[in-house]
Amino acid sequence: MNASRKHLLVPPHLSDADLVAYLDEELPRPEMDAARSHVGSCWSCRSRASEVQAGIENFLRARTALLPDESVLSESRVEQFRQRLARHAIASEAELPSLPERLDHWGSRFRGPLAAILQHRQVALASVVVVCLLVVMFTDSLNTRVSADTVLLRAENYESSHLPEAGKVMRTSVRVARVDRKNSVEQQLGTITFVRDSASPLVYVNAQSVSGGAEDATVKDVRQAAEPLLHVLLSNGNVDSSLVQYLISQQWVPDVSVAEFRRLAGWGSGEAFARRQGGTFELHYPFAANHPSGIAETLLRVNARDYALTSLSIFTAGDDNEYRFTRTSFSLEPRTVELARVFAPGELSKAPPSAARALPELNRPVPLSYSNSHASEAEVSVAEALHRADACLGEEIYLFPMSDGSLLVQGLVDSAARRDVIRQALKSVAGSLRVEVYVPRELKNGSELYKSPDPSVLESPGENSSASATLADLAGASIPLHETLYAHFYKPGTSSDDVNKQVALFSDEIVTLARQTFLHAWAVKRLEREFSPERTSGLPAAAVQKVEQMRRDHSRWISTITHRETDMLSPIAGQDITAGVAQAVAGRENGDTLLRLAQEQNDLVRSLFTTSQRSAETATSLARLLVVLRHLGS
Amino acid sequence: MAQEHILNLSQVFGSEQTEKLRRSQQLEDQVVELYATMRPGLMGFAYHVVGSTGDAEDLVQSAFLKLFDQLKRDAEIQNLRSWLYRVVHNLAIDHVRRKGSRESIQAEWLALRTENVHSAEYDLIQKQQIAGSLKALNERERHCLMLRAEGLSYVEIGDVLGLSQKSVSVYLARGLKKFGVAR
Numbered sequence: 001m002n003a004s005r006k007h008l009l010v011p012p013h014l015s016d017a018d019l020v021a022y023l024d025e026e027l028p029r030p031e032m033d034a035a036r037s038h039v040g041s042c043w044s045c046r047s048r049a050s051e052v053q054a055g056i057e058n059f060l061r062a063r064t065a066l067l068p069d070e071s072v073l074s075e076s077r078v079e080q081f082r083q084r085l086a087r088h089a090i091a092s093e094a095e096l097p098s099l100p101e102r103l104d105h106w107g108s109r110f111r112g113p114l115a116a117i118l119q120h121r122q123v124a125l126a127s128v129v130v131v132c133l134l135v136v137m138f139t140d141s142l143n144t145r146v147s148a149d150t151v152l153l154r155a156e157n158y159e160s161s162h163l164p165e166a167g168k169v170m171r172t173s174v175r176v177a178r179v180d181r182k183n184s185v186e187q188q189l190g191t192i193t194f195v196r197d198s199a200s201p202l203v204y205v206n207a208q209s210v211s212g213g214a215e216d217a218t219v220k221d222v223r224q225a226a227e228p229l230l231h232v233l234l235s236n237g238n239v240d241s242s243l244v245q246y247l248i249s250q251q252w253v254p255d256v257s258v259a260e261f262r263r264l265a266g267w268g269s270g271e272a273f274a275r276r277q278g279g280t281f282e283l284h285y286p287f288a289a290n291h292p293s294g295i296a297e298t299l300l301r302v303n304a305r306d307y308a309l310t311s312l313s314i315f316t317a318g319d320d321n322e323y324r325f326t327r328t329s330f331s332l333e334p335r336t337v338e339l340a341r342v343f344a345p346g347e348l349s350k351a352p353p354s355a356a357r358a359l360p361e362l363n364r365p366v367p368l369s370y371s372n373s374h375a376s377e378a379e380v381s382v383a384e385a386l387h388r389a390d391a392c393l394g395e396e397i398y399l400f401p402m403s404d405g406s407l408l409v410q411g412l413v414d415s416a417a418r419r420d421v422i423r424q425a426l427k428s429v430a431g432s433l434r435v436e437v438y439v440p441r442e443l444k445n446g447s448e449l450y451k452s453p454d455p456s457v458l459e460s461p462g463e464n465s466s467a468s469a470t471l472a473d474l475a476g477a478s479i480p481l482h483e484t485l486y487a488h489f490y491k492p493g494t495s496s497d498d499v500n501k502q503v504a505l506f507s508d509e510i511v512t513l514a515r516q517t518f519l520h521a522w523a524v525k526r527l528e529r530e531f532s533p534e535r536t537s538g539l540p541a542a543a544v545q546k547v548e549q550m551r552r553d554h555s556r557w558i559s560t561i562t563h564r565e566t567d568m569l570s571p572i573a574g575q576d577i578t579a580g581v582a583q584a585v586a587g588r589e590n591g592d593t594l595l596r597l598a599q600e601q602n603d604l605v606r607s608l609f610t611t612s613q614r615s616a617e618t619a620t621s622l623a624r625l626l627v628v629l630r631h632l633g634s
Numbered sequence: 635m636a637q638e639h640i641l642n643l644s645q646v647f648g649s650e651q652t653e654k655l656r657r658s659q660q661l662e663d664q665v666v667e668l669y670a671t672m673r674p675g676l677m678g679f680a681y682h683v684v685g686s687t688g689d690a691e692d693l694v695q696s697a698f699l700k701l702f703d704q705l706k707r708d709a710e711i712q713n714l715r716s717w718l719y720r721v722v723h724n725l726a727i728d729h730v731r732r733k734g735s736r737e738s739i740q741a742e743w744l745a746l747r748t749e750n751v752h753s754a755e756y757d758l759i760q761k762q763q764i765a766g767s768l769k770a771l772n773e774r775e776r777h778c779l780m781l782r783a784e785g786l787s788y789v790e791i792g793d794v795l796g797l798s799q800k801s802v803s804v805y806l807a808r809g810l811k812k813f814g815v816a817r
Binding site for chain 2 (some may be wrong): 015016017018019020021024026051052054055056058059060062063065066067074077078080081082084085086088089092
């Protein structure tokens with residue numbers, strides 16, 4: 001008899017666990033039936049079942065004995081719980097809904113639209129995928145990590161989309177400077193201009209160093225001009241000669257283009273990395289130590305908004321210098337007849353090397369606008385000098401960044417003496433600066449003056465809003481507030497002429513103060529335009545601080561002058577008006593608001609204290625004037 | 635008798651009753667009523683774990699407050715009885731962990747428990763025997779036996795302790811054996 005047959009004849013005993021489950025009727029039905037049959041016929045298992053049952057009874061007795069007798073407390077416990085629950089219910093009503101509840105409540109608003117979307121879930125899903133793909137492909141909104149290669153590729157796309165079309169040329173101007181990183185001193189080395197033709201593959205290049213050296217040529221391959229360009233630009237005594245030699249040997253062209261940057265970066269062997277600094281992508285390409293060029297690292301800055309190249313820097317290892325090549329302009333211009341001659345096929349070989357130098361439009365730097373140029377430290381210094389000479393207060397003096405990296409102060413002043421003052425103030429400014437300040441008699445037709453570097457900037461506050469005729473008409477006594485002022489200044493025993501004179505002097509002073517307030521507000525607005533965040537993004541903190549200091553100077557003046565105006569006007573206005581004004585004060589906001597308020601106070605003062613304006617509702621105007629002054633002075 | 639008790643509770647606290655509770659405007663009254671009904675069993679179990687009447691009472695009431703919150707926000711509860719025992723079990727375990735090491739707590743409450751035996755049927759030797767027998771069981775075995783003694787089915791015990799039905803039967807068998815041997 002084998003084991004299996006023996007197993008069939010003698011059913012196995014129940015395990016302890018099965019025996020307990022059998023007694024509890026917790027076995028599945030087939031096993032329950034089998035167990036019942038087995039225990040019924042098996043003495044051993046029936047005996048064990050009895051032992052288990054006895055064990056259960058023992059345990060229950062022990063458990064009952066261990067439990068505390070709480071029957072007498074039961075009702076009081078229930079009542080206690082009822083009160084606790086009531087308190088809890090009140091507290092939970094007062095509490096903010098829990099996060100899941102809030103989410104549920106919030107989600108209930110979208111159940112309707114969600115149901116509709118679920119009905120067309122395939123379409124909805126496809127739409128979401130398409131939108132996500134579009135966002136990822138065409139924006140950087142989800143791009144927290146910047147890839148140097150991606151930025152370079154996009155910068156390349158930007159350049160290829162700006163190739164000159166027929167009838168145009170592309171002018172690129174690059175300013176070259178050496179920055180001593182230890183002392184943060186920037187030294188200008190020169191400028192380079194590249195003009196690329198649309199009708200031929202020719203490029204006109206022109207380099208001018210600050211020391212007076214100049215080179216220009218029209219070449220088929222821009223690399224042919226690399227050597228003379230670099231000789232001119234880097235021939236300064238402080239420049240590392242091994243670096244220049246290396247760049248020349250490699251025919252590297254400092255045109256701040258993606259192609260030349262790729263070549264430069266390709267000599268390095270370190271791990272490139274990119275990061276975003278405000279509105280600029282910075283692409284760092286380190287070089288291996290002891291590289292024959294002496295370069296430690298190259299850096300390309302790209303505008304994060306449109307991927308236009310901004311500047312390229314070479315950092316040297318030994319002397320810790322930075323050679324910075326900054327694009328000062330990158331613009332399409334008409335292909336004029338003179339330019340066409342420079343690029344004419346066949347004429348290239350015949351043209352003398354300096355033929356193009358005769359073309360004034362190529363050599364002459366052009367003024368840039370605020371929108372296509374960056375502010376430099378030198379520009380801040382010039383603005384500061386003009387600020388010290390008060391040339392920022394309403395005079396038609398403009399500071400132009402030029403395409404060759406230089407600066408031009410140009411404008412019109414009333415007198416030669418005033419011009420001398422401005423020139424004297426600008427003498428302290430280092431760097432490449434030209435000053436062209438005219439007096440009216442020197443101007444033929446006004447064409448000597450460039451248009452404002454910011455076409456959208458507000459017009460200079462000319463004579464139409466000046467207070468040139470501020471002194472009141474003593475005899476006519478026709479200013480709107482004359483009677484009020486007369487009553488204010490009249491004292492028994494004073495002659496009428498003396499009172500009128502006091503009225504006139506008072507009016508003169510208040511009009512002058514109002515005008516000054518307006519001019520300072522105008523200067524603040526102009527500073528905001530000239531040194532906007534976009535233009536100052538690359539400036540050192542010290543330069544930005546200087547701009548801020550100028551702005552603060554003007555604000556302080558505005559506050560001081562308007563307080564003086566308020567002090568003068570309050571006794572005239574009387575208690576009723578000043579009491580109402582005191583509550584209507586709010587802080588000033590930005591340059592626009594400031595200028596608007598200053599303009600309004602100037603107009604109100606002129607309407608009340610000069611004869612040049614129509615008479616107004618004097619009480620209302622005076623009250624409004626005080627409100628505006630409070631705003632400005634706050 | 636025990637089986638009949640289980641069936642009755644299932645009928646009273648099944649999903650239908652839970653649904654009625656949710657819809658009831660007198661939710662507080664119903665929860666209190668439920669508390670009065672289920673308190674003895676839950677108290678016994680909680681007291682067994684934490685060893686203190688006051689703490690056990692507090693834990694059981696806390697479990698019913700949680701139940702009130704759940705019903706108020708219309709949360710789904712499949713089996714109310716096993717849900718309540720599970721909450722009490724979890725609260726009690728947390729309580730023991732907060733108070734200190736498990737062993738010292740157990741020793742403390744076992745000693746306390748034997749001191750609380752006032753019945754004349756048990757003399758000092760019997761008290762020591764009970765304490766010694768319970769000490770011989772591990773936590774799972776003790777909890778399974780206590781829950782079974784409260785009338786919970788194997789499925790419900792498994793639900794409370796996170797065990798399968800088979801494991802429950804094994805722990806019960808081992809627990810009974812150890813308890814019997816120890817006595």
